[in-house]
Amino acid sequence: MSTTTLEKPAVGAPTKQKVMLCEGNEAAALGVALARPDMVAVYPITPQSSLVEHVAKLIADGRMDADIVDAEGEHSVLSVLQGGALAGARTYTATCGPGLAFMFEPYFRTSGMRLPIVMSIVTRDGITPQCVWGGHQDAMTVREVGWVQIYCETVQEVLDTTVMAFRIAEDHDVMLPVNICLDGNYLSYGTSRVELPEQSDVDAFMGAKDVNWHVALDPMKPMAVDPLTGGSGGKGPATFVRYRKSQCRGMQNALGVIEAVHAEWASRFGRSYAPLVEEYRLDDAEFAIMTLGSMTGAAKDAVDEAREAGRKVGLIKIKTFSPFPVEALMRALSKVRALGVVDRSVGFRWNCGPMYQEVLGVLYRLAREAGTVLPAMSFIGGLAGADITIGHFHRVIDATERLLDGPAPNEPVWLNEND
Amino acid sequence: MGRAYSTIAFDPAKCDGCGDCMTACAQAKTGTIDRARSRIQIVGRGDTIKDATKDATEKAFELALCRQCADPKCVTVCPAGALAKDGASGVIGWDASKCVDCLLCTVGCAYGGIALEEATGHVSKCDTCDGKPACVPVCSKGALTYVTTANIYNEVGDWEDLFAPGLAGCQGCNTELLMRHTLRRVGPDTVLATPPGCVPGMGSVGFNGATGTKVPVFHPLLTNTAAMLAGVKRQFKRMGREVTALAIAGDGGASDVGFQSLSGAAERGEQMLFMVVDNEGYMNTGMQRSSCTPYGAWTSTTPIGAGCAAGQPAQGKTQDAKNLPLLMVNHRCAYVATASTAYMEDLYAKLDRAIEASKTGFAYVHVYSPCTTGWRFASDQNMEVARKAVETNFVMLWEFTPDEGLNFTRPVDDPLPVTDYLKAMGRFRHLSPAQIEHIQGKVEENIRFIKRFAAALPA
Ligand code: SF4
Numbered sequence: 001m002s003t004t005t006l007e008k009p010a011v012g013a014p015t016k017q018k019v020m021l022c023e024g025n026e027a028a029a030l031g032v033a034l035a036r037p038d039m040v041a042v043y044p045i046t047p048q049s050s051l052v053e054h055v056a057k058l059i060a061d062g063r064m065d066a067d068i069v070d071a072e073g074e075h076s077v078l079s080v081l082q083g084g085a086l087a088g089a090r091t092y093t094a095t096c097g098p099g100l101a102f103m104f105e106p107y108f109r110t111s112g113m114r115l116p117i118v119m120s121i122v123t124r125d126g127i128t129p130q131c132v133w134g135g136h137q138d139a140m141t142v143r144e145v146g147w148v149q150i151y152c153e154t155v156q157e158v159l160d161t162t163v164m165a166f167r168i169a170e171d172h173d174v175m176l177p178v179n180i181c182l183d184g185n186y187l188s189y190g191t192s193r194v195e196l197p198e199q200s201d202v203d204a205f206m207g208a209k210d211v212n213w214h215v216a217l218d219p220m221k222p223m224a225v226d227p228l229t230g231g232s233g234g235k236g237p238a239t240f241v242r243y244r245k246s247q248c249r250g251m252q253n254a255l256g257v258i259e260a261v262h263a264e265w266a267s268r269f270g271r272s273y274a275p276l277v278e279e280y281r282l283d284d285a286e287f288a289i290m291t292l293g294s295m296t297g298a299a300k301d302a303v304d305e306a307r308e309a310g311r312k313v314g315l316i317k318i319k320t321f322s323p324f325p326v327e328a329l330m331r332a333l334s335k336v337r338a339l340g341v342v343d344r345s346v347g348f349r350w351n352c353g354p355m356y357q358e359v360l361g362v363l364y365r366l367a368r369e370a371g372t373v374l375p376a377m378s379f380i381g382g383l384a385g386a387d388i389t390i391g392h393f394h395r396v397i398d399a400t401e402r403l404l405d406g407p408a409p410n411e412p413v414w415l416n417e418n419d
Numbered sequence: 420m421g422r423a424y425s426t427i428a429f430d431p432a433k434c435d436g437c438g439d440c441m442t443a444c445a446q447a448k449t450g451t452i453d454r455a456r457s458r459i460q461i462v463g464r465g466d467t468i469k470d471a472t473k474d475a476t477e478k479a480f481e482l483a484l485c486r487q488c489a490d491p492k493c494v495t496v497c498p499a500g501a502l503a504k505d506g507a508s509g510v511i512g513w514d515a516s517k518c519v520d521c522l523l524c525t526v527g528c529a530y531g532g533i534a535l536e537e538a539t540g541h542v543s544k545c546d547t548c549d550g551k552p553a554c555v556p557v558c559s560k561g562a563l564t565y566v567t568t569a570n571i572y573n574e575v576g577d578w579e580d581l582f583a584p585g586l587a588g589c590q591g592c593n594t595e596l597l598m599r600h601t602l603r604r605v606g607p608d609t610v611l612a613t614p615p616g617c618v619p620g621m622g623s624v625g626f627n628g629a630t631g632t633k634v635p636v637f638h639p640l641l642t643n644t645a646a647m648l649a650g651v652k653r654q655f656k657r658m659g660r661e662v663t664a665l666a667i668a669g670d671g672g673a674s675d676v677g678f679q680s681l682s683g684a685a686e687r688g689e690q691m692l693f694m695v696v697d698n699e700g701y702m703n704t705g706m707q708r709s710s711c712t713p714y715g716a717w718t719s720t721t722p723i724g725a726g727c728a729a730g731q732p733a734q735g736k737t738q739d740a741k742n743l744p745l746l747m748v749n750h751r752c753a754y755v756a757t758a759s760t761a762y763m764e765d766l767y768a769k770l771d772r773a774i775e776a777s778k779t780g781f782a783y784v785h786v787y788s789p790c791t792t793g794w795r796f797a798s799d800q801n802m803e804v805a806r807k808a809v810e811t812n813f814v815m816l817w818e819f820t821p822d823e824g825l826n827f828t829r830p831v832d833d834p835l836p837v838t839d840y841l842k843a844m845g846r847f848r849h850l851s852p853a854q855i856e857h858i859q860g861k862v863e864e865n866i867r868f869i870k871r872f873a874a875a876l877p878a
Binding site: 038039041067069070071072073075076077079080081082083084085086087088089091105106109216217218219221222223224225226227228229230234235236239 | 607608609610619624625626627628629630631632633634635636637638639640642643645646647648649650651652653654655657658662679680682683684686687
C-alpha cells in the first residue's frame, strides 16, 4: 500500500528491543551501526556534527566495525566513499547545508554511477544570510540529482529509516544513493525515547551485501568505470540516454522497494511508517494540509484540535520526496477539495515553497485524469530554525479552509514573518 | 635474451691522457703494468699523451675499445667462429680454442676494439670484467663511466604493456611513454585512477563502454583523485587483498583544483602511489596555464599580446611555478621523488621505491613530461628537451624519505645555461632578456633553496 492510514501494526513475534533515550543524531548513528557499513567518512558541520561524533565513538568503543576516514572536507568525504563502494564497501556519511553544497560535484556523480551510498542530511537552511539553523533548503536544492530522499518525522523513525535506507539503496532494482533527511535542530538535537533493535535481528533483515556487482574496481575483473561517451555522430549520446533512462527506472523502482522494505520492517520490528505518503484523518476530510518532516507533529495536533471544533481537515505527510510519490499523492488528494502545502524552504523561481510547486504537477494530473481542479496555496515556515507551532498550523488550516469558497492566492504565506 | 647492453662510455672532454685506465686493465688482465697489453687504449689525436707543451684544452684523446656492438663486424668476419656475442650480457667473447690467429677481426672492427697482443701472439679484447670494469673506477677525471642505463630494457622489455595499443596521444607524446612504462612496472594487481586530462583523454579509460587499459581503471573528478583512490585501497585492505592504488594525474588537477584532496590523502598517509605527469599546464583542454606552468611560458591563457611587438615587455606567465613535489615533502610523505623520462633508469629505481612505500604510506612521484604540442617543439625532440631541462637544473632529480631526507639522484654540478633549455621550444620564443635573466636567477635560487633544504634534513 503506498497510501497508508496508520494503525497499530499487525506484527509477528515480538522482538526484543532495548529502550533508551537519545537525540536524533545519536539515533541515526545507532541505525548506521546496526546496518554494519564497511566504511564511513566524516567531516563536521552544524547541526550534523554530533552525528559523526557518535559514529566515531561507536567505532572507537568497538561497537561498530567500520573503517572511518576523517577526510579534509565534504568533497573528499563522498569521494572516498565512492572509491570504497566501487571496491565493494557498504558506505555511509552525513552532511548538511554548505557541506552538501561543497559536495555537489561528487554528489551528482554518485547517482550516475549507481553507487548505493547512504547519507543523512541533517537539514539546514541555505546561506546567505548566514545561518546555522534548521530548514529544508539544502536537501530541496539538490532534489533533482537522482538521489532517493526520505524525510523523517520522529527520532525513532530516524533510527529505523537509517537502517532501511541501506536495503533500499542496495536493492538490485534500485542501486541508487539514499538521503535520510532529518530536520536540523528539531530532530538532530531533539531527545526522545527510542527502541533499539537487536543486532542479530537487523542482520537477518539486511541479508547479504552486494554493492558493486554492476560496477567495480577490482583487478579480478578489470573494467573501465565510467569511460567517456563520444559526442554527437557516434553512439555516445545513445549510450548516455540509456544510462539516464536506467537511472529514472531505478528511481521509479524505488517506490515499490521503499514500500516493501517498510512492510518487512514493520513485520520484523513492530513499527510501521507510511513509506511514501501518510494520510492522517483524511478519509472524511473536506480539505487537507500537507507537511514534510518534523513539523508534522505540531500539524497533527492542530488538525486534532480543529477536528474537535468540527472542522473537516485532514493531513497529508510526504515521507519519500524523491522519487516523488505521484500516484500515492493522487489517491490522497482525490479525497479532498482544497489543499494548503507547508514548506520549510523557498522556491525562488516560482515564489512559493518547492514542495508546493512539485504538488502542482500532481494537481494537473488530477485535473486531467479525474476532472477535479483543486485549489491550493503555499505556506513557507520554519526557516532558519524557526518553530512552526500549533498556532501557525491553525492559521494554515484557516487559510486553506477559505479556499473551499474563496479565491486561491498566488502569493505564499510566510508563517514566521511577524514572530 | 637481452635487447640492450651495458657499455663503457668515454667523455673525451674530461680525459687528460693520464693512462691510468690502461695500467689498471693490464694489471687486471695480465698481472703486469704493461700498458701495451691493456685492452683499453687511449690514443692522442695527433698529439702526444702528456705533451706538456700543449694546453690541456688543445689536447684530444680517443678511445680504442670494444663497444660490444649489437651487430658486431668482428663476429661476422671471423671465419673460425671464435667470436660470439653473449645474449645475456651482450659481451663479445673470444674463444682461444677456436681462434686461428688470422687477425681478420682486427680489420673488421672500426673502433680498434680487438687487437693483437704481442706478448701472447693472440688477439685480446675487452670483456667488461664481468660488468665491473677495472678501468672505470681508476679514472679520476670521470672520463670513463660504465653505462648501465640500457639494462632496464632487458629487465622490463618482456613485461606486459597494460595499456591498449594505439592510444590517441599526440605524435611523440612523452606522457604516453611514461604511462606505459609506469603501469607495466606497477603490474596488473592495480587499480588505476586517471583524472581528466591527457591520460584518459588519449583513451586509456576507454570510450563508449570499451576500456583502454588491462587493469581496472576509472576516471575520477579532476578534484577528487586521491580521495576516491583512498576509498578503493582502504576497502581492499579491509578485505585483506594486496592491490596497488595508482593515480596518474596531470599537474593541473594535482596542483590546482585537486590539491585539497591530494593534500588530505597525503596527510592521512593513504596508501597509494600518486604520480603527477607535469606537462606544466592544462594541455588536454587546450594548453591553458596551471600553477605548475613556469614563469614566462606561453600558454593559451597567458598569451603573447601585441604589446610584445610594440617593444613592450614580453608576456607569458607572470608568476613562477608552484613547487608541488616540495610541498609533498612538507607533508612528510613516505616517499617523494622527481623524475624524468630522459633518465629512465632513475625513473625505474624511483618507481620501485615508490611502489614499496605505497604499501604503508603515501608515495608521490612527480615526472616532468615535455609536451610536444603545448610546449611547441618537434615531436622527435622529447628526450632532448627532457634532458636539457635536467642538464640546466631547470628540473632537478631527487628523492625524499622521512628517514633519509632529500637526496639528489642525478646532481648536475656544472649546469648548462638555462637558455640551452629555453631555446629548445617555442613557448619561450618571445622571452625578453630580462625574462631570461629572471628564469636563470630562479633556477639558481631553486637549486640553492633545495640544497639548503636537503642539508636540513636527515641524511
Ligand atoms: S684472429 Fe681469431 S678472432 Fe680474429 S678473425 Fe681470426 S680467428 Fe677470428
